[in-house]
Amino acid sequence: MRLHVGCAMWTYAPWQGRLIPHPLPPSERLRAYASWCNAVEGNTTFYATPAVATVESWAAQTAEDFRFVVKLPKTATHEQRLRGVDLRPFFTAMEPLGPRNHAFWIQLPASFAPADLGVIATFLYRLPRGYRYAVEVRHPSFFDDERSARQLEHVLGRVGAEWIPFDTVTLFRTPASSYAERDAWMKKPRVLRRTRALTATPIVRYIGRDDPQLTVAGWDYLVKAVVDWLAEGRSPTVFLHTPDNVDALTLARRFYSDVAAVVPELSPLPEPLPVAPPTLF
Template sequence: MIDVAELRIGTSGWRYPPWRGDFYPRGLVQRRELEYLSSRMNSAEINGSFYSLQRPERYRAWVEQTPDDFVFAVKGGRFITHLKQLRDVETPLANFFASGVLALGRKLGPILWQLPPRLAFDAERVEAFFKLLPRTSHAAAELAKRHDDKLKAEPHTDPSPRRKLRHAVEVRHPSFAEPESLDLFRKHGIALVVADTAGKFPYIDEMTSEEFAYVRLHGDEELYVSGYSDKALEKWARKIKGWGRDTYVYFDNDVKVEAPKNAIALAELLA
């Protein structure tokens, strides 16, 4: 095993019809897909939270369907990143954290914030957003108490067990590669996602958090479609070994069932 405190490798989401009868055994009922996936890898990104606020009971169900040592990364809502574009987002952030994220308990890993391609680096706006992000479960619970009536269910504001929260930001505008941007990420300990997008968006390979790295692999040659060859996976394994810190890696090349296969193969290389 590589010399890092924690290595998590998984997929971005798990409910994809093309996986059925291929990665998922034929006849496996849909409600057991997460259970099966979590028997093959140790982490997954929750993507439904990007599209809409979830419910606490859904997060609790995901906890029950996975092993004790499984970890979820949670994708922050597009209402915050794409519609509001990080402006005036204190209440939307409260709604997000009140929607059940904290119900994941010890299985809660990093929070992922994916910015739209049109959003250029603006130091004042980005730093204001960073300052709003809670760094502990207790801070998140206090923020969650300021939710409004947009929630679909009773809020979950229980911070236990007490733990630190980590945040990662995936950018898609080249201005975020400038030194001022990188310095701001480092100042606040936010991980700048290392994202491989088959050349569609800027590739920025900079470690901005001393604690952890976050990687999203969207496709080696074609976005969301192409898989990673053995040679490409070996390259990523060498990178991860060189970082020497907690690392979270998620494959998002899900169209042709490449993501779970690549995740398992990379984990084997790093075992």
């Protein structure tokens, strides 16, 4: 019985010296993050494919059961729009992660509509087997039109892929009250909530508010969904976001604790590294 929780990044300036030891060399930053969470979103790969040596460093800093959900490059998803894509160099670069590579994350722009399901199906069918794949769609029709949702589920089910929902309901529940929230309102998708798992390894991205209390109040439904998934033998991964992400690390652990309060069989998360070395006085 495994639950994994994480954030959108492992290096973030507001965490340094407050939650994560600082300064740290690049070869130690992920290790420090992994003392807080047991999963992370691989967003950097969206912008550039890292060198193999860089990915080897990621693997060296994490345990084998740590989960990376690695985003496919934007050249494939946003520029070439899944057509004529050669991902062989990308998959080769990710090989050092081994079992840590939990799933390849295919985040599609909102312009991908139900009319593009044939393109999505062809792309998924041509991907190499042996990996997990998870698709994030943002077009509203996939969420508010039952027929479109079922068609997408059918396409994903044919290749055993998961549907990643990005839950923004809490973000949009009340008016924005900070610059970060206003920025998120302009950039994040406003779609209906989804809790239907297609595979044994569901993945959810949840974004709350800059006020931790509002973030916690909005995730009650997700705690219940995760408890149900665990009871069904599934192994979910949940990523916690807020508009400014200042408290995302502590919120990820708080979410894990809320689930563990209902499912005490869950193994505890690691103990975070001390921010500063102990002193004699």
